[in-house]
Amino acid sequence: MPSQEIDMHHDTDVIIVGGGFAGITAARELTRRGIGATILEARDRLGGRTWTRDTALGRELDLGGTWVHWIQPHVWAEITRYGLDLVASPELDTAYWRAGDEVHTGTADAMIDLLDASMTAVLADARRVLPQPYDYFPLSDEIKSLDQISVAEKITEQDLDPQQRALLDGMWAVNFSGDPTRAAYTQALRWCALSGGDWKLMFEACATYKLAGGTQSLLDAITADAPTADIRLNTTVTGIDETADGVTVTCSDGTSLHGRRVILTVPLNILGTIAVTPALGHGLSALAAEGQASSGVKVWIRVKGDVGRFAALADSNAVLNFVQYEYPLDGDSLIVAFGPRSGLIDLDDPRAVEAELRKWRPDLEVVAVDSHDWTADPLSGETWPMLAPNQLDAVAHAARDTTRRTRFAGSDYARGWAGFIDGAIESGMQTARQIITELESEN
């Protein structure tokens, strides 16, 4: 097997840059086939954009990726493999939604009903355009043309009243963790096609079922299944040089490592922080410089008393535009909120967060807040990756390019559920499988 034949020219077979779900999945796949894998991770922990930790709210919570679903086949296979349990977010009974200065209230079902016709219209073509949602590359002329359109442009085409428009715009701002004017319509079609063309199922997949032990439980299970992986934390990669006989990875402390392949899993928005030679082609450097569409925030909030199982939505201009009740805690309520733009309020300031919540519900009193600003974090630069218009071709090409020694994996490059834990696992798996085939045939 390749790892037993690592010669004096190679320190390891495969160097994996980044220890999020893509990196650790790839390491498991490689090492289980006897191929040497070294993960270089800049943080002092694995997990990347997932992070289960004790919070100021008085319980452990997921600061990053959280919800999973059985229609996401790769994460579901892992949940099955390791026998993990799910918990459901509570069924919501009340909803508050803002359109202009007006606050409307009704049942959660009433809000969904208001969204239904316009959401269905926007996504009507999903299954026709993407009958096999993992298989769309090379892009057809129709997909290329649709990829020029933003979700906001598609919303503008709809004949909607102000409430419907605010809800539709707000829902897509949440889905993209960003501004719908920067959100590629093809990405919306991809999510819906993966959900069988059913937007309500798509919505359920995004925010309903959590791992009972947090995302840490899945991370721990995969990591334990890769006992021979060489995991080096606090190790920041600064350069990748492809050479005739392999690839050299340089770290910020001046050390370097030589391997046969590199799997680069860092988020697109910080790809430019690593100098890769030969330079990244096929539009990827330009894409990294432009950045993908997500730019938002997620904040956990402890609110005084039992405030009921409610959701709240507002359009993409709001600082926080989506809220969902999650847990009771010692007589208080824990809720989670999202906003499309990082940097607009101090998320560590309970009063600032309270002021945003009171735009829907003046009765809410914030006790504590906790969050991590992934958009401002130099090791992510984005939340869940969502492509902007005209980016699909470059990303799809990079994900499939086997001509270089540097391979791209991560949720940003997933064929299917890009933006999700599922996509990170899928791409880690795909990339590792390809490298296994290559290295086994080289020996």
Ligand SMILES: Cc1cc2nc3c(=O)[nH]c(=O)nc-3n(C[C@H](O)[C@H](O)[C@H](O)COP(=O)(O)OP(=O)(O)OC[C@H]3O[C@@H](n4cnc5c(N)ncnc54)[C@H](O)[C@@H]3O)c2cc1C
């Ligand atoms: C707020 C938020 C909410 C989310 N909600 C959900 C959800 O509910 N459900 C869901 O499925 N997904 C969700 N996601 C998305 C999901 O968490 C990510 O898509 C997935 O975890 C990404 O995994 P990855 O391995 O592709 O990338 P990452 O997890 O980002 O891993 C990349 C790793 O590379 C490391 N790195 C970066 N630069 C360097 C360097 N120079 N040298 C070495 N290491 C480096 C990083 O520290 C990181 O650990 C959410 C994400 C966020 C931020």
